[in-house]
Amino acid sequence: MNILRIISILMITSLLFWSSPIYAHTEEELELYSESAILMDANSGVILYEKQKDKEMYPASITKIVSGLLAIKEGNLEDIVTVSQNAREAEGTRVYLEEGEEVTLEKLIQGLLINSGNDAGIAIAEHLDGSEEAFAERMTEFVQEKVGVTDSTFKNPHGLPDPEHVTTAHDMARITAYAMENQTFRKIVGTKELKWVGESWDTTLRNHHQLVLQRDDVTGVKNGYTDDAGFTLSTTAENDEIELVVVTLNAEHPRHAYMDTERLIEYGYQFQTETIPAGKEFTDEEGEQYILDETINFTVKKGQDWTTQINTDGLLSIKNKANELIFEYQFPIEETMTDDKPVYGSTAGGEANPNPTGSDGPGLWRIIMYTILFSSILIVAGLLFMRFKKKRTTKPEQSPIVIESYKDPRPWRKNW
Structure with a gap:
């Protein structure tokens, strides 16, 4: 067997290794209408699917998730708010408040979140901070x-619309998950209908x-639309195994926003949230103990087995059956002594990495394969060049051979 054939076999072997992924990717390619979207496990923060999740976008009325939550957490729901002329003259969707009308803060929040009342939003802002501008600054600081x-x-x-009023799908997913931890907020955004008795408008808000x-598994939260923002939607849904957050931004039609959201919900239901409770102890190979002071949530595919492993630096790794990294949690460095043995706790606050970059890295073995592959290509190219050069060597009396075209003998390169 000559050297060229040996190198060819080596190169083909390298290609086989190169085309086999070291880390499995479970993410499917979903057809989404929205320009930006995200699917997240509300409890673990793990991103299950995303499309331009960090692109700067206009939120439209899903902004009211922030203003409503801020009013709930930092206002007094029993306060009586007097509606201003400025609120009365709000553009867009309203709950038809009248100037001088007196309404409780709680009722304004309900009108804001259930019926998307812009006038209610202005009344809330003016009551808590004196102006929309000041309240908006507090909204930004709050999140x-x-x-x-x-x-x-x-x-x-x-x-x-405001050119500087922006967010991202990822930010809004995190904001939504945080907001849904508040039971008052959760109850309001999950309300299907509410009797509304106002000074100039008596109705049932839907x-x-x-x-x-339409869906019992959908627990909230808010839709939106402006010409600049397109149709926006923030949604939470849950079953017995997982609670999901879906955010879609800039769909051209409301039907598209809802279709994207339902597609992402169904995709998300193939996963489940797993929990390691506070107080769980881990021991590394040197006998050092690590005790969780907080509950860890992470996400796996339904029915997927997983194991834990902790190294001597206090990094807890959770891996699946294929030894692929699912989740990481870093115990703090501080240590205390118990029975003359160091015990590491998470009282200083451990750091969880819900989407570890290691699961997407190339790995040492793949790097080696790349090196072998490209080295083989260079060697073969050099040998082929020498062979062609030898063939083109002619006697002085002969005319030089003109090569009009060259067909690459490696057809696999077309797909490389």
Whole structure:
């Protein structure tokens, strides 16, 4: 067997290894109409699917998730709010408040979140901070400090167009998950109908989020639309195994936003949330103990087995049966002594990585395969060049051979 044949076999072997992924990818390719979208496990924060999740977008009325939650957490629901002329003259969707009308803060929040009342949003902002601008500044600070998002800026409490009023699907998913932990908020956004008696408008409010009306598993939360933002939708849904957050931004038609959302919900139901309770102890190979002071939530596919492993630096790794990384949790460095043995706790706050980058990395073995592959290609190319050069060597009296075309002898490169 000559050297060229040996190298060819080596190269083919390398290609076989190269085309076999080291890390399995369970994510399917979904056809979505919305420009930006995300599917997230509400309890673990694991992103199960995303499409341009970090792209800066206009939120429209899903802004009211923030203004409503802020009013619930930092206002007094029994306060009596006097409606201003400015609120009375709000553009867009309203609950038809009258100037001088006196309404409880709780009722305004209901009108804001169930019926998307822009006038209610302005009345809330003016009551709590004196103006829309001041309240919007508090909204931005609130989500940064309480939720930890950094890519959202709010300029008003309702979501009417402003070029600087922006968010991302990822930010809104995290904000939504945080908001749904508040039981008052959760109850309001899950309300299907509410009797409304106002000074100029007596009616029954029906939740503007159509899936709240149509599906029992959908627990909230808010829809929106402006010409600039398109149709936006933030949704939570749950079954016995998982609670999901879905955010879709800039769909061209409301039907598309709802279709995308339902498609993502059904995709999400193939997963389940797993829990490791606070107090669970782990021991590394050197006998050091690590004790959880908080519950860890992570996400796996239904029926998937998993194991835990902790290294001597206090990094807890959760892996599936194929030894692929699912979740990471870093215990703090601080240590205390118990029975002359160091015991690591999470009193300083451990750090969870719900979407570990290691699960998408190339791995050492794949790097080796890449090196072998490209080295083989270079060697074969050099040998072929020398062979062709030898063939083109002619006697002085002969005319030089003109090669009009060259067919690559490696057809696999077309798909490389």
